[in-house]
Each structure stands twice: as structure tokens, then as C-alpha cells.
Amino acid sequence: MSDAYSARFPPGFLWGVSSASYQLEGAVAEDGRGESIWDRFCATPGKVRNGESGAVACDFYHRYGEDIELMKDLGVDAFRFSISWPRVLPAGRGRLNPRGFDFYDRLVDGLLDAGIEPFAVLYHWDLPQALEDEGGWPERATVEAFAEYTKVVAEHLGDRVSHWITHIEPWVVSWLGYGWGEHAPGRCSEVDALAAAHHVLLSHGRAVEVLRQVVPKAQVGITLNLDHLWPASDTDADRSAAHWLDGHHNRWFLGPLFHGAYPQDMVDQWHKIMPPVQDGDMESIAVPIDFLGVNYYTSSLVAAGLDGEGARQVPQAGTARTDMDWEIRPDGLREVLVRVARDYAPRTIYITENGAAFPDVVDHNGRVLDVERRDFLAAHVAAAAQAVEAKVPLRGYLVWALLDNFEWSWGYWRRFGIVHIDYPTQKRTPKASFYWYRDLIAAEHNGGPKSRL
């Protein structure tokens, strides 16, 4: 696909990079941080490749200054980071840890001094272990703990942070964490998965309410991982399989957030495992938000299961894949954006993650020529431009990730950064994709549109 685009991104369009606390901070036992479910999960044999963990990661806790310099050089408008809940409230609720807040103060001040807009995420998966011990996200009490946590963080950073994201990818939290055991806390229960999803959504609603009170001028949103699911053929069986998977991945979250209801076809199928929904919950979840964050990596073809039931994702012949084995489908990004704008009408959309893992190597000249990643990003920026042309209210694009980092159960094996990290020395080496992105941002700041070929 050509990476040239001719649409004009709207004035004030934000170009940025994203990160997550557990994936890059390290310093897990420093300055009073409490244990998170990811510390516990990584310490459990067999959960993470090579027994790796985020104990050191990119050592961002100490090297954030150097990394802000890298971002200045890159020319980004925005940096998305998450707050580690156990760093600021070590037991999840109650006692505050001032030294944890100091770190986020220094980070936010450093970003603002560099002219970079902080996008603060309240939850990117590192639940305090103390709360998991009390039942975690399947427990309704976790919703109130999240509201309390939101309040103290907003009181602390609200004078300087104007963009807030409550949650990243509730589907991953619920299904990978509680349904299928691939992520912390590693539970395998569909009942728990749906209860977790409901409480994550409800805690989003409560957090929006708290943020509106404490930081009335803030822009508040939530990020979902969305994909486009094409029926593999025109048969009724394949169409309904694709619709079902769309319900599982996308509509289960979009429906409550924008329409105040779970999709009825899914409720009918899942009636035996439905979460405990109380009066008023759906209204809370559907509280108006300022923007929807979309994380986009891949899309797929879906066919009915081999026995004619269920759904299976089928490989698309001739489609290139990333190191995660995910199909490269920039056309799916355009479809996702157009569909969400049409069916759910968020006021504003930001692409809050887009990127790819490839097996990068540092060459003899000390360079990383990550041509595949550069092409991946260029093709997705072009698809985003097409969505803008189709009148989607897209206002920003953030690359995942600035730095190579701890890729959850894959450990350090999968590299997503536009900056390479040599983990033993922590040396940062901007890859070719970094320089490509720097040029793109500079051109866009100078008014675009331009051909990037």
C-alpha cells in the first residue's frame, strides 16, 4: 500500500507517543511502591517468557529526563503515560505514598517544560495486589477504590494535566486477565471476565464523575482496543460469526459507553454468565465523555467454526504479519474509525496506540533500520488520513511505543519501540522509524499535507 496521503489533518492535530507504567518504569521496589498484580504474576513460574518482569524495564523512573529529551527531539505534541496505582496508593486505598506522587510531579513538570502535553492514564493494568487479594475487578468494591484513587490523583495532578484516560482496553483486562489467564492476575473464568468488564466500565463512569468535580476543565475519555471483523464469505454462518466476534471484542464495550446498554444479542448468548448489573449502573457507564481513545493493531477475517457454530479468525492469504503474528491491515483502521464515528458518534477520537513489533537488530554502524515498522506506521497514518477525509472527528495519533519495553507475557522478546533499548546497558538508539516520524511531525507542523514517498 502507498503511504502517501493527501488529506489534511485538522489544525491542532496531536502527534504523540504512548507508554504504560509497568512496561517502562522499573523501580518496582523503590520509594514505597506497593506490589502490583503484574509483580506477582511475573514471579509466578511459567507465566512470562523467560521469567522476565518489569522490575527494571526501561528504568524510566530514573531516566525519564533523558527520554523527555528524546521526545523533544522527536517533536511530539503529546506523551501518554499511566500512573502506577500501587506507587501512589501502595495498598490500593487509604495511605498515600508522597514519594510516588513526587515522581509523577517531576514527570509532568518535565513534559510541560518541554512543551509536551501529558495524557495521563489512570489504569494500564497494574492493579495493587492488595485489591486483587480482596477479589480484584470481579468485586464491586474495587469500583469505589478506583474512585478514591482517581480523586487523589486528580487533586494532585489536575492543575497541570488536562487530558485524562480512565482505562486502557477493558477487553484485555477482563478476558486476558480474568477469562483466559494470559495476563495478570491469571484467572480462568468467564464469569469473572464479564464481572470484571462490568466493574471496569462502572469504575470508568465513577472516575469521569470524580474528574468532572475535581478538574472541571479536563478532557476525559477511555481507550478501547478495536478491530474490524470481516466475514470470510457471504454465507449467513460467516456473517453471524463475524457479528458475534464483533460483539465480543467491540460492541460489548461500545454499547454500554455510548448507548447505555449491553448488546442484546450478546446478552442472550451470555445470559448464564451475565455480570451483576444494578439499577443505575448503565446510566453511570454512559456518562458523556469528551473523547474515545482507539488502540489499533490488526483486523481479521472471521468464519464460522468448523462445526458450523462459534467463530474462528482465518488467515488472509498474502497478508504480511508482524512479529506478534498479527496481520497488517491498515484498511481495518479506516473501517474501525468510520464505523465508530457512524454508529457511536464520539465527540472526538484519538488513536491512542498504533504500532508494530519486528525483530530489530542494531547494525555494525550502530543503526536500526526498521523499514517494516516505518512502512507499517506510514500506511496507518495514511489510513487515518482517509478517515479524516470521511469526516471522522479524529484529533490525534499516538505511536506505540516510544521505547522498546516489557511486552507483558512476551517479556522483552517483542520490540515495539521507535527507540531501541539495549537492556543490559539501557542505551537508547533511535530507529529509522523515529527519524521518519520526526520528519512527518515537522512537515505536519508546517502545514502538510505531503507525500511521504
Ligand code: FCB
Ligand atoms: C496493547 C497494550 C500495550 C501494548 C500493545 C502492544 O494492547 O495496550 O500495553 O502491550 O498492546
